[in-house]
Amino acid sequence: MINIVLFGKPGAGKGTQAEFLKTKYNLTHLSTGDIFRYNIKGNTDLGKLAKTFMDKGELVPDEVTIKMLESECNNNPDSSGFLFDGFPRTISQAEALDAFLESKNDTITATVALEADDEILVKRLLERGKTSGRPDDQDEEKIRNRYQEYNEKTAPLMDYYKGQNKFQSVNGIGSIAEITERLSMVINSLK
Numbered sequence: 001m002i003n004i005v006l007f008g009k010p011g012a013g014k015g016t017q018a019e020f021l022k023t024k025y026n027l028t029h030l031s032t033g034d035i036f037r038y039n040i041k042g043n044t045d046l047g048k049l050a051k052t053f054m055d056k057g058e059l060v061p062d063e064v065t066i067k068m069l070e071s072e073c074n075n076n077p078d079s080s081g082f083l084f085d086g087f088p089r090t091i092s093q094a095e096a097l098d099a100f101l102e103s104k105n106d107t108i109t110a111t112v113a114l115e116a117d118d119e120i121l122v123k124r125l126l127e128r129g130k131t132s133g134r135p136d137d138q139d140e141e142k143i144r145n146r147y148q149e150y151n152e153k154t155a156p157l158m159d160y161y162k163g164q165n166k167f168q169s170v171n172g173i174g175s176i177a178e179i180t181e182r183l184s185m186v187i188n189s190l191k
């Protein structure tokens, strides 16, 4: 069983790469952003709550996010490994994930970051916003707020995983295929 955390700033390409990697390595792809958007579409209580934060480019509170993620993992008891995309985003989430996996005699195998320059990413997100329909991709102020949330709350996770010897990074600029190849090299080295 391998459990990978795909790490990177908004727009770094986590979702795109996860689509390829989940098939290649037979992993269950869990994107907390996608799960929130699914709930917003379905107008569930969780969706209504998440929307109030997402629309401002803020993180959804830890308690809600952690509970949701754990229940998604529990819904996939036969999984041969998880690919976490957009989770964890805070130290509390990372600690909760470690404790949750440990309770199942499991662990994070590695965290792999997609590295890219902020200015390139902001342009990429605004471009994506033209077709994605995502309100948080269409407004530069919201995008900047997401980066601020990332720098304050998510960036410290790099040291958290480095402290566990579980942090690696790849250059996130290039063609989709090139980046998949870089990520695959890291994942292959874990097996």
Ligand code: AMP
Pocket: 010, 032, 033, 034, 036, 053, 054, 055, 057, 058, 059, 060, 061, 065, 085, 086, 087, 088, 089, 093, 136, 146
């Ligand atoms: P993403 O699709 O990963 O870019 O996430 C879109 C938005 O969903 C984020 O800006 C947050 O508002 C929310 N979100 C997704 N994942 C998390 C998480 N792990 N913790 C808190 N909020 C999250």
